Amino acid sequence: MAKTPAQRAAKHGTAATPSTVPVINNSTRRTPQKAQGNVNLFLIASSVASLFLFAYFHLLTLNQMKDLSGGLAMPQSFVFGFDMAHVEALRLAMDADALGQLNYVGKTAGTLFPLLFAITALTMIASNVAKRPLRWALWVLPLAFAAISLWANAAVDSMMAAQKLDPGAVTLASGLVTASWMLLIATLLAIGLALFLGRKKKVTPAAS
Template sequence: MAKTPAQRASKHGTTATPPSSPVVNTSTRRTPQKAQGNANLILIAGSVASLFLFAYFHLMTLNQMTALADGLAMPQSFVFGFDVAHVQALRAAMDADALGQLNYVGKTAGTLFALIFAVTALTLIAANVAKKPLRWALWALPLAFAAISLWANAAVDSMLGAETLNAGAVSLTSGLVTASWMLLLASLLAIGAALFLGRKKKSAPAEG
């Protein structure tokens, strides 16, 4: 007849009795430290990708596009906007293939940069800012940057590809491009503020 666990334990000790509950491997538990480490890895990857895409789109590709436009700069390169005369000269200098290339890099590298930068900024702000009203205020900047940047790229394509140039379209596109640059700068300042608040929050318990 089989012995009960209590009988086996009394005869052979506790080693003869298997544990009544499953053994938990504590090394696999999700701790706040592990969660923070995973978040840091995501932020590092997003930051590197954003920096690479910014350099690829603004510093390399758009500069290379000037070779297809008689040395004229692309609209997205103007931090403080552009005028009708520049757009007219650009339209005259660029053929269909050049316009197609600009459209392609705007929809790929330009879109990816705006989205990845915004997601990275949102994650970083969320990880460092505890107060919800302030967090939403800081979130508004990268969200607005992504939306305006995507709109600006689409407006550039529409402006350059239109049959007739419209001064209103030029003004709108110029304003969108300038706004995207200003929002990018504001988003970087928001990231800096979030990092400062996060560092201050971590150092507060140690000082106390």
Template sequence: MAKTPAQRIKKHGANAAVPQHHLPSVVNPTTQRSPEKAQSNAKLVVIAGIVASLFLFWYVHLLTLNQMTQLSGGMAMPDSLIGGFSTDYVQQLHGAMTDDARGQLSYIHKTAGTLFPLIFGFTWLLLIGTNVAGKALRWVLWAPPLLFAVVRLWGNVAVDAALGAAEPDAGQVALASTLTVLGWVLFLLSLVVGGAAVFMGRRRSKSA
């Protein structure tokens, strides 16, 4: 019968050979993420975000807002007017649309019109963050998509407010028009910034 460690020590003293028991490691090596794997996961999120942004842009601007012209006598929605719009235009559009039509436009602003700038902005932040190493430069490039999301969401509210009044307020219309133009400018600038970030990321990977 095998002796216990205590019995071995009692019989042989300090010279007793006590078997060593090694506990298995509790660390699962498969859970450790390398920087390469983390970057690969980030790229997958970016790709998914780009696909979602493209779909939402198509859905909002190329499909839904175009369909809204059927409810406005062929007049374009304010969101589609890259060059802005006047008080007279908003007044004419208000007269051409029913309350239900204006409510439908407001619903678009609160759903897909809200999701698009948020998803686009988040995707572009991640796109720039994974491709640009310099912290200061990264913040500079982050500015356009961040501002785009804020301006676009604010513009949705401003357009609904300007279009909702039978006698549009000139100040509200000017604000909505300015935000619409600024939103398009920031959107285009964000696309340029995103392309520049991808170029810098590829250049850095080649030089590494």
């Protein structure tokens, strides 16, 4: 007849009792250092990708589109907006294929850049700004930049593809493009502030 664990322990001592304490593998624990390291790797990769997409969209592709428009700049390139005369000249200079290429570039690189840049900025602010009210205030900038940039691209496409040019559509597209550039600059300043606060937070405990 099989003995119970208590009977075996009484006869052979506690050494005969099977151990019920689970073995913990400390090597699989996610330490704060590992978590921060993963965040830093993501930020490095996303920052490089954002810079590449910005250069590809604004510095390379939109500049190359001038070859299809008789040297006229694309609407997204104007930091301070554009006027009716420029859009009319641009529409006359660009054929259907050129307009289709502008539309394609806006829907690919013109969409990927603001989304990836906004995600990078949100993560960078979250990992460096401890105060919640300030963090939320800074988060507004990249979120607004992404939304306005996508809206600006759609407004430019609609303006360029319209059968008859509408002054209201030109004003809207121009204002959105200008707002997207201003929000891009404001987001970069927010990132700079976040990095400053994060560096200050790391230096202060070491000094004390």
